[in-house]
Amino acid sequence: MFARRYVADRSLATAVFLALKRRKPLLLEGEPGVGKTEVAKVLADLLETRLIRLQCYEGIDISTAVYEWNYTRQMLYIRLMEASGTTRQEELKEIFGPDFLIKRPLLQAIDPANAKAPVLLIDELDRSDEEFEAYLLELLSDFQITIPEIGTIAAKEPPIVVITSNRTREIHDALRRRCLYYWIDYPTLEKEYSIVLTRMPEAPERLAKQVCAFVRELRALDLFKAPGVAETLDWIASLLALNQLELLEGTVRDTLGALLKYQDDVLKVGGSNNLGKLIEKARSVSS
Template structure:
């Protein structure tokens, strides 16, 4: 995919993302368009549950591209992010060579076992090597160690990877790269410099109501308004985990399943487990909102 093949304009991004179920605001649509047009990685930062990961998925759906995902976590290393050698298979090849009495030198054996046949590709290398349209999602990059950011620099700068035994592998077709961060730690300036930046926050009431209604069209408009208003009140509390947009949608589907036509205090208290996943959050909500069961 060339730069122009992702989105032809911000309006095109808005329309095509909406067709996949992702309602993008103007800033999101514009930044998504620019990420494709400029062929630059997109760093999306914001609290958990505001649609950062879903944006990458929506871009893949809208463009018909394959999604390759690197889920980041503490302790992630090069072998899990980039590539590693299939040591067991290499050992078997060495043993087989010795068993047949082959007089191959170590240099010959070395050249034989460090080939494509023994290479295990991980998400970063997979995305670099793909000739088909690809969206590379580097999810929750702030959860990795600082050292891993150094690994990303070569990929984000030149879209290439150096494998000492094989040489440099350069991208034939640049992937659309989305990095997400919950801002649990500050990313390095070197990584930020290579990316476009988008901050996503919880949507306002009108936008969230649009999202909920698009995902759960059978929900009564009045109940949708009650739901969005209650979600907003919950997010104002000091909770361990504020309700995400996905949990708003789950709550709407719950109300449909239970045939609840009025989100009164009892209905809220009975279904809080759909949106609040910590006992302390549940207790605080009941207390602060003065819910009656």
């Protein structure tokens, strides 16, 4: 466990340790909601450094990920200069200087002005396109960025990089080879229970155990979208809001929306003889 906030297997803790020690990017893959993004957040907290997050999406490009010129400011500056009658070449050059640059996450992460290496979270890289991945590959090898009008900006200390992917498309081998790789699986019953205890110490023990056992059974069913740890925590929060001390069929049925996000799954699990059996089993496993 690190920072008393994240429950990690020994193998994940080792991967994180090695990523830090060898300054290699850490590539985390796994089903949704198993705690990939959280690793970066907790790591930044633990190292008392800044977390810089780049959320990837289809069509993400240099201007949103690296830098952009502040056009509005440039225009204003030109107008001001025109008004004061000083549109000399040197002054015009200024508008392509650092004052007019908007630093996006990747540039922020390698800014030589950073007093301490930040944690750079490149979240859900699988959502970006291959072109962007290729750009990233270059950046991750030398931690420098060239801006034609300014020159090359290089990190004093390379950032600690955590990349996550949900595997909606495969990340290329070239990038994988640069990284340390770790697959975060659904937690075991014991691990999930520890996560719940860590995150929601106010939850009654019996309820927490039954919830973990129930969620585990759901994951064994053939669902369209099995619940992750995020859903487990969210479900417990709902049950606590309803002052529940254990799983009761009626309440479980009414709160399934915290766990399952597709109507087909809700119908499958909520079927009258199905739900009773699942709860019965969860109670017996956890007692």
